[in-house]
Each structure stands twice: as C-alpha cells, then as structure tokens.
Amino acid sequence: MGHQMAQQISAALRQSIHRIVLVLASFLPGILAFLLAVIVFALIGWGLSALIRRLLIAVRFDERLASREAPGSTGIITEWSPSNSPTVLAQRTTFWLLVLAGIAVGISAFDASYAEDSRYSIFLLPYVAHVAGAILILLIGTLVARFLARSVLIGAVNAQLQYARFLSLGIKWLVLVLTAAMVLDHLNIGSGVVELAFGILFGGIVLTLSLAIGLGSRDLVSRSIEKTMEKPAAPRPTEIPTRTDTDTPPRLRHF
C-alpha cells in the first residue's frame, strides 16, 4: 500500500517536472528571441543616434537653432533639452525610439516562438505602449512639477511671502499627485480607487493651500479691501512721467 502510494507520488512529481521542463523549453527560445531583438535594435539605435549626432554637429545644428532665437530669450527646445543641446535631444530620442521598436519586435518574436495562438502579443503589445506612455507622462509631470515649484518659490520670495516654500511644495505635490493619478489611470491600475483617492487628495491639498493663504494673508486682504472702499481705484498710469513732473519723486529709483 505504502509502496504503491510512493510510486504514485513519484510519478506525479516526474510528470509535473516534465511539464515544467517542457514549458521552459518552449519559453526559453521566446525569451532569447525577445532579448536578441531588443539588443539588435538597441545596437542599431546606438549606431544611428551616433550617426545623427555627428551629422547634426557637422551642420552646427545647435548654433543654427540658437541663432534663430532672439538674444536673451529662452529657447524652448534648448531649455528642455538634456545638457541644453538639441543635438543630444535628437540623439537620445532616436536611440530610445529604436529600443521601443526592439521591445515591440521582441514581444512579437516571443509570441511567435512560444505558442500557436497570439494571445500574448495581443495582451502585451498594447500594454507596453501604455507603459511607454505612462513613463512619458511621469517624466513630463516631474519636469513640470519642478519647473512650477521653482517659479512659485522665486515669485513668492520676491513678493515677500513668508510661506513661499509651503506654497511651492503645495504646487509641486499638486502636480505630482495629478501625474501619479494620470499614470495609474493610463496603466489601468485600480482606476476607480485612483480616481477617488486623487479627488480626495487633490481637493485636500487645494483646501489646505486656500486656508493657509487665506489665513496668512488675512491682514493683507482686509487692508486691500479697506483701501478700495476708501478711494476709487486710480487708473494705472500708462504714460511715462515728464521730466518736469512736479509730483514728489519716490525715494528710490532703481532705473
């Protein structure tokens, strides 16, 4: 009885190991095909991006682009390029586009070598596209959050707002929370929960900021309202004062 049972267990184990080995044997070529496709496309991308870089340097692409911008202006492409070089931007974009293409081809090759049906590629390819989109959203969101946070911080400091850092952090987290919600939504992860959580969190941050600014600037607002009530708002001067202006000049003249 015991011997028969041991034989059955042994047979079951052998069969399961056999099945696993079979699965691995059919899975490995697919993985190798995937890796090969990615590596080959990455190499092509590397070569192509190097070629593009040489070409753009030869035609002085950065200088030509900069010369089209007005002196003192902040060129958008230059400003958002890595190392402030549009050439580097073009080089890296080419490389990563080819890597993405390699991933797509790899998934397709994996699917072809693994199974008869194409259910994996049908599932994986759109998801890879979603992942790429999500990464892009995350990248842009992080850059925008940093840019806005700095803009608000500098503006608030120059406006002598004591809560400048708090305001800047608030803006930064607003954008980051918005970005995170968009990324998760894009990946179809817990869409309902994410929307709800985002609404609560976003609303909470806005309410907190409103209360902080409202309470912090209470005196400022009341003074402003009092001034408006006391005298009608004077139109803002549009003309430059004349040299014979008899008004009392301000104590300081910066210009």
Add this chain to the structure above:
Amino acid sequence: MSSTPLTADATQPTAYPESGPTPAPARRSTAELLICLPALAPDALPHALQAIATAFPTESVLVACAHAPESPTDFPSLDLIPYSSARSDVGWILAAGDYAAAAQLALEHNARAIILLGGDTAALSAPNALDPTLLRSLIDCLRSKNIDLVLPRFAVGPNDALVNSALLYPLSRALFGADIRFPLPIDAALSARLAQRLGTSTQRLMALNQGSTLLWPVAESAAAGFSVREVSAGDAVPPTPPPPQTQADFNALFTSVAGSLFNDIETKSSFWQRARGMYAPSVQPSSPPPIAELAASPEIHSMIETFRLAQDNLQEIWSLVLPPQSRLALKKLSVLSPDAFTMEPDLWARVVYDFALAYHLRTLNRSHLLGAMTPLYFAWVASYLRFVADDASRAAHAIELTAAAFENEKSYIVSRWRWPDRFNP
C-alpha cells in the same frame, strides 16, 4: 521686410531690415547730420524742432520723426523725413529697432553724424524739454574728437539709477573697459560707421521681429575698437520709467535688463576674455567724508527681509549657481542686524559674475536664474543705501568701490568662464 545681406562697405548703400513704415523714397535729401526723434504729439513737434534749430543754426539737419508733416516747417534748415521709432521691451530706452532704422536712414541720406533721442516721448513733448546745448555738445564731441559714440552723462541723485550703479556701469567698465556711467543709453550720438555696425548687428533681430530688444552700443563699440565718450548733460535728470506699481513689475523690468546684459556678455565673451589693460589700474578711492551711516529705514528693512527670506528658501537654487565661499558669505550677511548690514563690493562682484556664468551655462531656466538674483540685488541696495546715507559724495565713492571690485574680480569671471567645473563643489 527686406533681408538683404549687409556689407561693411560704407560707400555702398545697403538695405537694412525695416522696423516699421518705409521712409518715403520720394523725399531723399542729404545732410551731414541726422536727428531721430521718438514719436511725439503733433503739438510737441515744433518745440523739438525749435530746439534743434537753435542748436544747429547754420547747418542743414535731417530730422526723422514719426508722422512727419508734408508741408514745410517754419525752420528752413530742417528737413523732415518719416521714421518709425521702436519702443524697447523696457519702455523708455533705445531699442534695436531704433538703431536699425537710424542706420538705414543714415545710409539713405549719407549722414555722417546721427543723434538718436530715446523713447521718453512724454518728456520731449514738454516745451523746452530738449536742451539745445546738450545736442550741440553731443555733436561737437563726436566731430571734433573723431569719436564714434557720445552719450550724455546725466546728473543723478544718490538714490537714483541703482540698477545702473549695481550692475550696468560696473560690468560695462570691468569687462569692456568703458568708463561710461550710463551704458544703456536713452539718447546717443553715433558716427556713421558705428550706426552701420549696429545696423548690421540688429539685422537678425529685425528679421525675427525683435526690434524692441535692448542693444548695448557701448559694448558693441568697445568690441569693434571704436571710441566712446560721454558729455555732461548739466543738471538734466535722466528720464526714468514710471515707478513699478508692484513688485512683479520691478522683477520683470530687472529680469529684462539683467538678462539682456548677460546675453551681451555671453555674445562678446571672446572679446572681454582677452581684453587686457584697457582701463587704467583701478585706484583705491579715497575715504569718503565721515558721516553717520543711515539708520535702517523701512525700505532698507524690507529689502533685507526679502534677502533673508531668499536665504532661507532659495538655497537649492543658489547652490547651483554660487560656489560655497559665496554662499557662506551670504549666510553671514543674512544674520547681520539691519544697522550693520554691509555687503562687501567684492562679494557682490563675484555673485554677479557667478550669475552671468550660470546664465551662459544655462545651469537652470534663465527666468528662474534672474528671479533668484533679485533678492541679492536688494541686499546690495540695502547695503549701499546704508553706506550712502543720502550723501552724493558717498554715493560716488560707493559706486567707485563697486566698479573697482568688478575690475579686480575680472580674473575670477575669466577663470570660471574658461573652467566652470573647477569651482563647482
């Protein structure tokens, strides 16, 4: 809009890009002297023409002004031609479009000397606002000494033209060797060859429809090896923009002027890095008259407060721009009481040079960079106002000290410009 390439040959009339309405070709005339007026009210034009006729009674003068009347004026020596002045981004000073239009007119009419009067339209509209003596002395200096650029030197109070005293004058003097008190001119007299050079340099701006961009003729003259002088404007005060209504207005103005200057420094870096011995070695100014330093006024308090707030909040940004020793010096400065608040001129000079370098390297977004510099400028102003104590001679001394510090620290900017990573933490 024409985009004909320019040549350096002054004998060949060359078409400059236009900044506005085309001057009427039918009214071509020649004169040695061309005076470009800003847009004036019709009833103000006779006052200006009177002043010009008084200044140049025996000379035939071309007067370029917007809406030039078709009928002859009461001044037979003056010939009016149409011209469109450009209002600069900051409003009251000469812009690239003004120089481009003047260069175009000078070429068309073979003018050898040009006077450009700035955008202070309202000021010029007043009777007797245009000083004939100043006009005459500008042209006399230009002609008699064979100078290319003559600028008026206005009389300013100790608390006036602070951006000029803190940035424009010291940088212009240290980097371009031009001891010109107001390097961003409101009025200017130019030789024909300088006008042509400025016209050439504004060509790209005009093609980009950027005629309102600021131009730095003093630096341009220095880079070209042209001579620059200034003549006293007597008691005339320089026209100024309306006082900023809000802090944001001031920040925008400051950012615009400082950004334009840093851009010009970047453009001419090959010139000022090799320029040596252009100015006499700076002599340490004699001690100022003893006077009790000003107790910190509410204005000074406010500016120090802005600086301290920035010291607490902008460290992340400043650390990208300033080396550790400058940040340490600023930290020490921030804990001083308002009555002892003194920013050393050499610290200010290094800070400005560091920001100019960061502007060049695009260490961070340029509008952020210039915004982060504003509180440091306020720190300098607070320190300056305390030292000056409303006294004109002390103001002159403080400005001289600042300019001398910029000259002495020039090696610092040259080193950092060439090897920026060497100083980075």
